[in-house]
Amino acid sequence: MADIDSPYPDSLGKLVEVFARLPGVGKRSAERMAFYFLKCGKEEAMDFAFAIRDLRKNLRSCTICFNLAEGEICAICSNPARDDSQLCVVEMPRDVIAIEKTGSYRGLYHVILGRISPIEGIEPDDLKIKELFIRIENGDFEEIIIATNPTAEGDATASYLADKIHPLNIKVSRLARGISAGTEIEFAGLANLQSAFLGRSKI
Ligand SMILES: [Zn+2]
Numbered sequence: 001m002a003d004i005d006s007p008y009p010d011s012l013g014k015l016v017e018v019f020a021r022l023p024g025v026g027k028r029s030a031e032r033m034a035f036y037f038l039k040c041g042k043e044e045a046m047d048f049a050f051a052i053r054d055l056r057k058n059l060r061s062c063t064i065c066f067n068l069a070e071g072e073i074c075a076i077c078s079n080p081a082r083d084d085s086q087l088c089v090v091e092m093p094r095d096v097i098a099i100e101k102t103g104s105y106r107g108l109y110h111v112i113l114g115r116i117s118p119i120e121g122i123e124p125d126d127l128k129i130k131e132l133f134i135r136i137e138n139g140d141f142e143e144i145i146i147a148t149n150p151t152a153e154g155d156a157t158a159s160y161l162a163d164k165i166h167p168l169n170i171k172v173s174r175l176a177r178g179i180s181a182g183t184e185i186e187f188a189g190l191a192n193l194q195s196a197f198l199g200r201s202k203i
Contacts, residue, residue, distance in 0.1 A: 066111040085142040102194040143171045173200040
């Protein structure tokens, strides 16, 4: 229903409203963006619309590692040049992107899609941990690198995983504290994350 107090025509008001829902975007920026789409060419505006549609239509979870995938299996799992003796465990697909940007790692990943958090009622069974151990048992990994975030919950998740991997006689390592406690991997900065990765230690 049209808002009679709105200063915008309906379609423009709707666009301002949806942009203002984006993280870090205030009302003024939302308005500026909406006006941009009024001014730019029709093709440019459609490029944006289709990019969002394609993102939601095409992206899904990789059936092997739970990273973002354009089809059944993600680009990393399907790349034969990756080192299949190393497996890096992360919380979310955005952590894979952050680590890939460092260029310091050529192994495989497993995304557990969260972290253990008793306070939020998130138990190991709510995460892709069962799938992780099926992979470890069926794979030929020489090192499991636990790259959960250096937060209280990320650390607790790392300990839980390490305790379960130790009896399997596979080396388990954790990223070095190059990234300060509480800083999420996603925001660690390239150089810090790179040194945390290279300086990882056995746990
Ligand atoms: Zn994958």
